[in-house]
Amino acid sequence: MDWPEFEQWQAQTEKTFVHELTDGQRCATLDRLIASCGDVQLRHLSTKLEGLLKRDFLRLLPKELASYLLSWLDPISLGHCCRVSHHWNKMVTECTEAWQQACRVLGIQVPEDEEQRGGGVKNGLHWKSVYQEALWRLKQLRDGSAFDSTTLHGHTARVYSLHYRDGKVASGSDDLTVRLWDVASGKCLKVLQTHTVADIKFDDLKVITASFDNTVACWDLRTGQRLQQYSGHSGAVFSIDYDDDLDLLVSGSADETVKLWRLTQGAFLATLSGHSDWVIQVKYQSSSVENR
Numbered sequence: 001m002d003w004p005e006f007e008q009w010q011a012q013t014e015k016t017f018v019h020e021l022t023d024g025q026r027c028a029t030l031d032r033l034i035a036s037c038g039d040v041q042l043r044h045l046s047t048k049l050e051g052l053l054k055r056d057f058l059r060l061l062p063k064e065l066a067s068y069l070l071s072w073l074d075p076i077s078l079g080h081c082c083r084v085s086h087h088w089n090k091m092v093t094e095c096t097e098a099w100q101q102a103c104r105v106l107g108i109q110v111p112e113d114e115e116q117r118g119g120g121v122k123n124g125l126h127w128k129s130v131y132q133e134a135l136w137r138l139k140q141l142r143d144g145s146a147f148d149s150t151t152l153h154g155h156t157a158r159v160y161s162l163h164y165r166d167g168k169v170a171s172g173s174d175d176l177t178v179r180l181w182d183v184a185s186g187k188c189l190k191v192l193q194t195h196t197v198a199d200i201k202f203d204d205l206k207v208i209t210a211s212f213d214n215t216v217a218c219w220d221l222r223t224g225q226r227l228q229q230y231s232g233h234s235g236a237v238f239s240i241d242y243d244d245d246l247d248l249l250v251s252g253s254a255d256e257t258v259k260l261w262r263l264t265q266g267a268f269l270a271t272l273s274g275h276s277d278w279v280i281q282v283k284y285q286s287s288s289v290e291n292r
Contacts, residue, residue, distance in 0.1 A: 070095040075102040099127035106134045150186045161200040172197025192224040199239045210237035216251050228266035241284040252279030
């Protein structure tokens with residue numbers, strides 16, 4: 001069959017296929033034709049079908065419009081898009097606004113000058129990395145792998161209180177002791193014989209303890225000697241705080257009161273009442289008043 005005759009036959013066949021056959025007959029015809037194709041024809045058919053069935057709409061859109069559409073996607077969807085193709089991965093990475101918004105959702109502050117800087121591979125990759133790092137840190141927090149942990153053994157009864165300061169931890173227990181630990185090594189540095197300890201504070205010179213025996217005590221950290229005892233509460237003392245500069249100690253108790261004491265002398269100063277339940281937390285907060 002020469003070429004003009006072939007073109008005439010092809011036109012007639014196409015006309016019949018389009019206008020005279022039903023959908024079922026068209027499919028049956030294609031089945032017969034495909035079954036009779038060789039390797040060359042099948043490769044040609046595969047190439048044609050890929051362009052018709054797998055049309056990349058993102059590549060066909062203007063870059064600005066494609067970026068606008070991507071900016072509406074959540075981070076999980078953006079991650080899926082990155083795996084579609086190299087072109088999609090590049091487009092998603094350059095969509096800085098989408099990654100900045102994802103960071104905001106996680107509580108990360110995006111500076112105003114960054115918002116105005118626009119897209120681009122470098123800027124987009126930066127905020128994508130910021131988001132991924134934050135997501136990884138949150139995962140570590142959830143599964144407990146964000147921090148190294150060490151168990152400190154030594155107390156023989158329940159531990160009620162802890163206080164961290166300068167790489168050391170003081171612990172107070174129902175075994176009538178206070179233990180001072182080195183955080184890095186986990187080694188117990190000192191044991192003080194005290195009373196039952198509900199709350200504890202310490203510095204380089206002293207340890208102050210609140211007790212279930214209704215008292216507060218101050219202990220010499222070096223010798224373990226009790227320096228002062230503060231008696232006056234009629235219930236267990238759950239919380240303490242102090243300030244060396246003002247020589248002031250504050251305590252909160254199950255007797256529903258807060259009491260103020262002279263830290264070095266142990267003298268009682270005042271009772272603050274008004275609570276209708278146990279005072280389980282007190283905090284000293286300094287402030288200044290401006291005179292006008």
